[in-house]
Amino acid sequence: MDVLDWLAAALGEEAVDAGALTTDPALLDAARTDRSGWVADGRPLAIVTARTVEQVQATLRAASEFRVPVVPRGAGTGLAGGANGTDGSIVLDVSALNRIVEISADDQLAVVEPGVVNSDLNAALEPYGLFFAPDPASKAVSTVGGNIATNAGGLLCAKYGVTREAVLGLDVVLADGRLIHTGHRTVKGVTGYDLTALFVGSEGTLGVIVGATVRAQPIPPGEPVTLGALFSDVTAAAQASARITAARLRPAVMELLDAPALERIAAYLGPATIEDAFGAAGGAAYLLVQFDGATAAVDATAAGDLLAETGGTVRVAADAQEGERLLAIRRAFHPALASSGEVLIEDVAVPRSRMPEMFAAIERISERYGIPIPTVAHAGDGNLHPNFVYTGETVPDAVWDAANDLFRTAIALGGTLTGEHGVGVLKRRWLADEIGPDSYELQVKLKSVFDPLGILNPGKVFGGA
Amino acid sequence: MDVLDWLAAALGEEAVDAGALTTDPALLDAARTDRSGWVADGRPLAIVTARTVEQVQATLRAASEFRVPVVPRGAGTGLAGGANGTDGSIVLDVSALNRIVEISADDQLAVVEPGVVNSDLNAALEPYGLFFAPDPASKAVSTVGGNIATNAGGLLCAKYGVTREAVLGLDVVLADGRLIHTGHRTVKGVTGYDLTALFVGSEGTLGVIVGATVRAQPIPPGEPVTLGALFSDVTAAAQASARITAARLRPAVMELLDAPALERIAAYLGPATIEDAFGAAGGAAYLLVQFDGATAAVDATAAGDLLAETGGTVRVAADAQEGERLLAIRRAFHPALASSGEVLIEDVAVPRSRMPEMFAAIERISERYGIPIPTVAHAGDGNLHPNFVYTGETVPDAVWDAANDLFRTAIALGGTLTGEHGVGVLKRRWLADEIGPDSYELQVKLKSVFDPLGILNPGKVFGGA
Known part of the structure; x- marks a missing residue:
């Protein structure tokens, strides 16, 4: 048999x-x-x-x-x-395990199977005035279980936290088939080690998530207010975003597009789209900011003034429709790139204060390797997505060499080689560089506690040295 | 030698x-x-x-x-x-390792040694408009390292998160003397397992924390607004607190005192103190609510209306001084109890919706064992501190029997036997009951990865079965 x-x-x-x-x-x-x-x-x-x-x-x-x-x-x-x-x-x-088992408005949580699609969960929570905060770009198609397995990020993390902070408890099938439950239905709970956090982001190497109790947060009241600003270069835009943070304003969304990104978007949308939005003015970098909650309008006005002071050409959206036009520029990033070739989407994160240096490094790496690297950043948390553009069926070696340079720079700046995508196969060879040999060894030993036979997603995360 | x-x-x-x-x-x-x-x-x-x-x-x-x-x-x-x-x-x-190594306002973080006292860190952050959110009742004397080792909670957790959410990275000395660094200076980062979260709350059983990179959040703008409400019984007060949550109001602080607590506080402060604050009205349970941020006043008015509708006698503080008088009732809880005998301070947490049941159980247990159990709850997150009052030098067996009953009830309600204090020695015999034999076994194996010789705080957390 x-x-x-x-x-x-x-x-x-x-x-x-x-x-x-x-x-x-x-x-x-x-x-x-x-x-x-x-x-x-x-x-x-x-x-x-x-x-x-x-x-x-x-x-x-x-x-x-x-x-x-x-x-x-x-x-x-x-x-x-x-x-x-x-x-x-x-x-x-496990994508067919897709039932929303429970929504508790009183306890502000949901119990779901792993295959529930992120946006389906949000659609179910909306009538209760609640939302599930993790919002990876894939949210219309990615599952809550996958979001948990990778500790997915997204645009809202700086204000609303990463997936780890949204998970209260998990049902996990262990390598030998036993089912365990971790965590609590409560916000607080400190009995023993935090196995829930250990499974979050473990990429299928410790067990199989078959259920999750997740936090549902109140949807902020009122309408969000969006503003966009064009800058002469990406450094100016990055500094402007830092000033928003320094002013203790807390945008829900703060996205930054560099010059190679903006050029492609302009070509994709038609150049008039951006110029029209900004009254014929142009720019080489774009900062999109959105505030939510009761003070959204006041905050947006304050942020707009700050951005204008730092040299930006600013539009504060007067209504939702104008807000959509400003958002559309950011949303066009991925389709614009897809229409211009193949892309390797990278995912470094650096401390917010090092973002200008990271953008400068991306420009240098792009020139050195002759590879266009249009970049979008979640500027509120220093998570950058440099997109290496190439042609052909597989990622050329030169792109990996350039990515290698990029990862080492991010680590040297006190950052990480993956802010929200995970290690998987593609980044395992840099894992030990970032976390060091002692942590690497501990992690391998941890895995063997959960997976003594080595059957759980072997070759992923580890084994790249 | x-x-x-x-x-x-x-x-x-x-x-x-x-x-x-x-x-x-x-x-x-x-x-x-x-x-x-x-x-x-x-x-x-x-x-x-x-x-x-x-x-x-x-x-x-x-x-x-x-x-x-x-x-x-x-x-x-x-x-x-x-x-x-x-x-x-x-x-x-490690309390003499007490330097604040760095405060980065730009990156909204601090790097500290473990012996830094919580309130000293907050005093140092305050000029930057930042604060360290974990606020255990001991914050004036407890250390950040101890807060991390126990994953300490406090009053602000429902809105601002527990300690785990405030820790970005750790320096840890392992059992064999090696020093490792976990986590990142970035908000996001998903390289390998979340060792940082594993050390948070590990109570000295996995390694010794010698440094921490912690998040510093912006201090909410404006003055906080405080309100207090008296209710005819604790169930009414618990339901009222649930209505505040259900209305999507997000208080920074929401504390609930039951009748045995309020009686002792009245005796301690002098009964006139409470009656004066409430214009001669009395009550058997007290709900203290504080809002912060730009919408504090509006939120406090809305909450006050809600509490009045649900039968409360409400005072919304007109100024900081009146707010202090309302807060003083809550603050008198521990001194009032200390003046009335010895206490065993317990720490269960239940889903918010089960708080009325938990309070009913406390009343039942108090009667059954003939032990006064005045209780204060962090009502925003369902964390209750039943205080078992006794006389003598050591905790009597009857108190432990009553506590046993209490823990089992909390677990049966979907809660936990410790919301924020930790397991230590005093709760280890209930740990396996809560997390189950399979999780318990995994946790013991996890410990042995970090501590193969069994020298790290043996007998704590585990070994109580």
Whole structure:
């Protein structure tokens, strides 16, 4: 009896007939990749599409029994190769575990299965005046389980926190098939080690998340107010964003686009779009700021004055429609780049005060390697997404060399090589550089506590040295 | 050569002459206890008062070499016995490591040594318009390192988060004396497992915290506005607090005192104090609410209307002075109890919606065991501090029986046996009940990764089964 026979028996005839276990080559090939474009070598053995926690448990028992790697997967929208089905693995797809089990308005929390799509959860919370704060760019398609597995970020993090801060407790199936529950339904709780935080961002290497109790925050009252500002260069824009922070204003969103980004967006939207929004004025860097809550209008006016003082050409949106036009410039970043070639989306973060240096380094690296690197930054938290533009089917070596330079610069500036995407496969070779050999060794030992047989997403996060 | 000789040599003559190593019986005895009143059996071997990271490292190397337990200790203000010096241990006092190394207003963070007192850090941040959010009741004397080691809470957590959310990175000396750094200076960062979160709340069982990079938040603008309300019973007060949350108002502080608490406070302050504040009206439960930020006055008025609608006798403070009088009622809780006997301060947390049930259970347990249990709750996050009043030198068995009942009730309501004090020694026998045998086993294995020789604060948190 091989692992697939064992698994079929464990899942049961009914589930198998309903498609819980497939070896369809086209599906297996599709599971080899994610939104990073990286494709795993070889081919997975099978895909299990779990519809119950018991099926997840059965899959892990089978994998333990036969020492077969398991790759947990949600919507497959990752950007680091973490959920890509590797050769000979069982891809454990939990995206069909997609029920919202409970919304408690009184306790301001939701209990969900991992496959619930981020924006579906938000749509369900909205009638209660609540929202789930993590807002990765993929939120319309990515799952809450995937957001948790990668500790996803987004635009709102500087004000509303990263995913870790939004997770109260987890249901996790361990490598041997046991189900544990971590954390609390309470805001506070200090019994033992924080296993919840340990699973958040663990990229499928410690266990399979099959349920989550997440915080739901009150939607800020009133309408948000948006402003945009054009600057002569990215350093001026970065300094202006720092002044907003220094003034103790707390924007919900603060996004910065550099010159190569703005050029491509202008070409994509038509140059008149930006000029029209700014009364014919031009600029080489764009700062988009949005305030929410009861003081949004007052804060936006104060921020607008500050940005104008620092040399910006400022538009404070008079209404939601004008706000949308200012937001549209930022939103056009990814489509504009997609229309101009292939891109490797990077994800460094630096302390806010080092952003001007990081932008200068990106410019230098772009020149040195002859690679365009249009960049957007979540300026409120120093998280930059340099996009390496290239042609061809796979990422050229020169792009990786340039990325290597970029990562080392970010680390040298007191930053990190990934602010919100995760390590996956694509960044594992720099992990030890950032965290150091002693922490690396501890982390590998930690993994072995949860995964003594090495079946949980092996080759991801670690093993890149 | 014994461990003390080895240690004296490693610390160096100069440090030893300056008092870095002591075996003074009076000091050893003082280190056997904390603010919980629990006194460890036997006596520690010695106390090391470290003034450098190297001295911490030397102490751990000595402890590893001779297999001697190390008990890390800050100000000794814990309430669960976690830092109490046990028989034959080396107490490693880090309270003299008390420099504020850096404050970065631009990056809104501070880098501190572990012995910095919470309120000293806040005093240093204040000129920058920043504050360190964790505010345990002990903040005037407890250390940031101790706050981190216990994941301390406080009054402001519902709005501003617990300690874990305020810690960006840590410097930790491992059991074998190696120094590692975890986390980032950035808000975001997802490289590998979240070791920072694992150390937060680990109560000295995984390593010794010798440095911390903590978030500093902008002080909310304007003056806070305080209101107080008297209710006919604690259930009405708890429901009223739930209505404030349900109305999406976000108080900075929301504290609830039950009837046995209010009686003692009235006796302590003189009954006229409360009656004067409320224009001669009386009540059996007290809700104190404070709003901060730009909308404080508007929010306080809205909350006051809500509380009045739900049957409260409400005073919205017209100025800071009146606010102080309303706050003074809450602040009198601990002194009032201290003047009426010995107390065991408990620390359960339940989902906010279950607070009325928890208060009812406390009343029932108080009657069943014949023990007065005046209670104060951080109503915004469901964290209750039932104070078991007793006489005599040690906590009577009947009090522990009653506490046992209380813990089981909190867990049954979806809560936890400790919201913010930690497990230490006093709650270890209930830990497995709450987290379950599988999580317990995982946690013990996790500890052994960091502490293979079992020298780090043994007998704390675990070992109570």
